[in-house]
Amino acid sequence: xxxxxxxxxxxxxxxxxxxxxxxxxxxxxxxxxxxxxxxxxxxxxxxxxxxxxxxxxxxxxxxxxxxxxxxxxxxxxxxxxxxxxxxxxxxxxxxxxxxxxxxxxxxxxxxxxxxxxxxxxxxxxxxxxxxxxxxxxxxxxxxxxxxxxxxxxxxxxxxxxxxxxxxxxxxxxxxxxxxxxxxxxxxxxxxxxxxxxxxxxxxxxxxxxxxxxxxxxxxxxxxxxxxxxxxxxxxxxxxxxxxxxxxxxxxxxxxxxxxxxxxxxxxxxxxxxxxxxxxxxxxxxxxxxxxxxxxxxxxxxxxxxxxxxxxxxxxxxxxxxxxxxxxxxxxxxxxxxxxxx
Amino acid sequence: xxxxxxxxxxxxxxxxxxxxxxxxxxxxxxxxxxxxxxxxxxxxxxxxxxxxxxxxxxxxxxxxxxxxxxxxxxxxxxxxxxxxxxxxxxxxxxxxxxxxxxxxxxxxxxxxxxxxxxxxxxxxxxxxxxxxxxxxxxxxxxxxxxxxxxxxxxxxxxxxxxxxxxxxxxxxxxxxxxxxxxxxxxxxxxxxxxxxxxxxxxxxxxxxxxxxxxxxxxxxxxxxxxxxxxxxxxxxxxxxxxxxxxxxxxxxxxxxxxxxxxxxxxxxxxxxxxxxxxxxxxxxxxxxxxxxxxxxxxxxxxxxxxxxxxxxxxxxxxxxx
Numbered sequence: 001x002x003x004x005x006x007x008x009x010x011x012x013x014x015x016x017x018x019x020x021x022x023x024x025x026x027x028x029x030x031x032x033x034x035x036x037x038x039x040x041x042x043x044x045x046x047x048x049x050x051x052x053x054x055x056x057x058x059x060x061x062x063x064x065x066x067x068x069x070x071x072x073x074x075x076x077x078x079x080x081x082x083x084x085x086x087x088x089x090x091x092x093x094x095x096x097x098x099x100x101x102x103x104x105x106x107x108x109x110x111x112x113x114x115x116x117x118x119x120x121x122x123x124x125x126x127x128x129x130x131x132x133x134x135x136x137x138x139x140x141x142x143x144x145x146x147x148x149x150x151x152x153x154x155x156x157x158x159x160x161x162x163x164x165x166x167x168x169x170x171x172x173x174x175x176x177x178x179x180x181x182x183x184x185x186x187x188x189x190x191x192x193x194x195x196x197x198x199x200x201x202x203x204x205x206x207x208x209x210x211x212x213x214x215x216x217x218x219x220x221x222x223x224x225x226x227x228x229x230x231x232x233x234x235x236x237x238x239x240x241x242x243x244x245x246x247x248x249x250x251x252x253x254x255x256x257x258x259x260x261x262x263x264x265x266x267x268x269x270x271x272x273x274x275x276x277x278x279x280x281x282x283x284x285x286x287x288x289x290x291x292x293x294x295x296x297x298x299x300x301x302x303x304x305x306x307x308x309x310x311x312x313x314x315x316x317x318x319x320x321x322x323x324x325x326x327x328x329x330x331x332x333x334x335x336x337x338x339x340x341x
Numbered sequence: 342x343x344x345x346x347x348x349x350x351x352x353x354x355x356x357x358x359x360x361x362x363x364x365x366x367x368x369x370x371x372x373x374x375x376x377x378x379x380x381x382x383x384x385x386x387x388x389x390x391x392x393x394x395x396x397x398x399x400x401x402x403x404x405x406x407x408x409x410x411x412x413x414x415x416x417x418x419x420x421x422x423x424x425x426x427x428x429x430x431x432x433x434x435x436x437x438x439x440x441x442x443x444x445x446x447x448x449x450x451x452x453x454x455x456x457x458x459x460x461x462x463x464x465x466x467x468x469x470x471x472x473x474x475x476x477x478x479x480x481x482x483x484x485x486x487x488x489x490x491x492x493x494x495x496x497x498x499x500x501x502x503x504x505x506x507x508x509x510x511x512x513x514x515x516x517x518x519x520x521x522x523x524x525x526x527x528x529x530x531x532x533x534x535x536x537x538x539x540x541x542x543x544x545x546x547x548x549x550x551x552x553x554x555x556x557x558x559x560x561x562x563x564x565x566x567x568x569x570x571x572x573x574x575x576x577x578x579x580x581x582x583x584x585x586x587x588x589x590x591x592x593x594x595x596x597x598x599x600x601x602x603x604x605x606x607x608x609x610x611x612x613x614x615x616x617x618x619x620x621x622x623x624x625x626x627x628x629x630x631x632x633x634x635x636x637x638x639x640x641x642x643x644x645x646x647x648x649x650x651x652x653x654x655x656x657x658x659x660x661x662x
Contacts, residue, residue: 015500015503018500019500019503019504022500023512026512026513026515026516027512027515027516029516029517030515030516030518141642141645142638142642144645145588145592145638145641145642145645146638147592147595147596147599147634147637147638148596149596149599149615150615150630150634150637150638153615153618153619153622153630153634154630154631154634156622157622157627157630157631161622161623161625161627257502257503257504257505257506258505260505260507260508261505261506261507261508264505264507264508264511264600265507265596265599265600268599268600269619276507279507279508279511280511280600280601283511283512283514283515283600283602284600284601284602286515288515291511291512291515294508295504295508295509295512298504298505298508299503299504302503302504302505303503
């Protein structure tokens with residue numbers, strides 16, 4: 001176990017170093033002149049040549065990339081990711097507040113799409129070829145081609161403009177100070193973005209779960225269970241879910257990356273002040289430090305998702321638990337147990 | 342449950358008298374994976390594929406035509422149909438003369454949408470083609486280039502997949518700059534990892550095969566083995582992967598343009614149309630967002646159709662479905 005944690009920690013560090021290097025190089029390749037971007041067009045034109053050179057020095061225009069990267073990495077190790085240009089605050093602080101907003105949105109969408117996707121996939125597989133299966137399959141195939149941001153726009157038109165059920169955007173009512181916002185109000189603003197993300201996210205999970213469930217239902221142990229006269233419900237409950245648990249988990253935690261990407265688009269449509277919106281603002285506004293910071297946090301989020309999935313495998317499936325001895329014996333008895341119980 | 346345990350306890354494993362009468366006379370040893378419902382017709386699959394491709398070509402041709410000339414206008418000197426403004430007919434809901442309605446500058450949304458689709462398909466083709474080529478090259482190098490090359494490329498794939506797609510696209514667009522090439526290069530550079538993985542696995546499997554070993558014994562050079570034995574083997578996978586990359590490429594092009602990183606506002610593009618429509622949503626101009634989106638979905642579905650039908654035609658494991 002200790003070895004496993006050490007290995008994962010090493011992988012995370014390597015990933016962070018690589019991601020930060022790649023994003024740093026990409027950001028510094030940018031054709032945007034940092035001096036001009038940071039002081040603004042008008043101020044830049046009115047500025048004396050000396051002042052411009054001074055600022056160029058300050059923003060490190062003439063220092064090579066690797067030197068700037070080392071500087072950045074040095075302070076990054078001390079928890080300082082630089083200052084955000086657009087938000088006029090330390091990058092870490094911007095990311096922290098934004099991440100809290102996004103996390104609520106993403107976690108809701110992630111849970112909803114996971115649970116409903118699993119249920120829909122199993123239902124479709126059990127009723128394979130029937131109208132329910134065709135409906136779920138059609139829905140999933142269609143939704144896989146629907147751009148998230150377009151669906152967000154349609155939801156806005158239907159639920160906010162026509163029906164007036166939900167607010168047009170933002171995470172809090174306009175004109176209310178953040179301290180006075182009630183939980184109900186926050187939830188009210190969260191519903192539509194989360195719904196959009198879940199409705200899109202369900203498609204992928206349902207299709208994959210359907211495939212896996214069909215595999216399980218065609219296995220020998222399910223045929224054996226049928227000959228014993230077990231009902232479909234009991235087969236799904238006793239044999240299906242156990243064998244579906246691992247692929248479902250993999251899928252669910254791999255979808256974090258998708259949900260993150262979707263949240264960038266959805267937050268933009270709903271003006272939801274989350275990490276995704278900050279990424280867009282940083283990208284459009286030439287805020288290099290913030291963009292690098294967001295790339296790092298997004299890569300770390302995806303990595304933790306995979307790590308959690310890896311850890312959960314061991315909890316759920318005893319076969320994957322490293323045992324010092326008697327491994328093969330346990331392996332056999334467990335598989336036999338799963339098939340006959 | 343209990344009666345099963347009982348049988349197991351009393352009856353022997355070899356002859357199981359309690360089970361014999363309940364078994365069907367002819368046990369089903371193999372169930373077909375997919376029920377045959379007239380879908381096993383390869384000719385129909387081929388026809389679907391061709392129709393999908395033709396429809397796409399038609400969309401692109403008409404879109405290009407509308408973006409560069411105006412076939413409906415009386416005078417030949419007017420602006421292209423997709424850009425022609427008519428302030429007497431602005432913000433009109435859909436009607437017979439304007440099937441998708443008009444926007445705040447009186448531009449016909451149908452022409453704009455088709456022109457935008459043509460741009461999207463073009464970017465999608467370019468990016469998906471480049472991406473697939475990249476995937477083929479890197480996948481081959483990973484599989485055949487030795488342990489070190491494999492480690493580097495596998496690591497690169499993991500790195501690319503470790504950053505959310507949109508964030509990576511924003512980063513690349515930030516590095517290259519906005520505009521047509523920014524999007525095309527960005528989409529091309531971000532879509533290869535999955536296909537490269539598939540190709541790598543496929544080649545690794547094929548490398549162990551007898552015919553490769555035999556060719557090697559005959560003294561064929563590595564390059565010749567790759568050209569004559571490996572590429573033909575992975576070509577179906579590559580082709581299907583390429584076609585199935587289009588939908589992703591188009592959707593991501595639209596998404597990144599929608600966010601403001603992609604094509605410039607004067608270029609007709611679905612992403613631009615949709616992001617402009619956001620300003621007018623609260624005014625109730627629903628048609629500005631609805632129809633261009635549906636047109637985009639239809640295009641993506643067409644590509645998907647073409648891809649899955651192609652796979653059915655050339656993938657031996659699925660050809661009988």
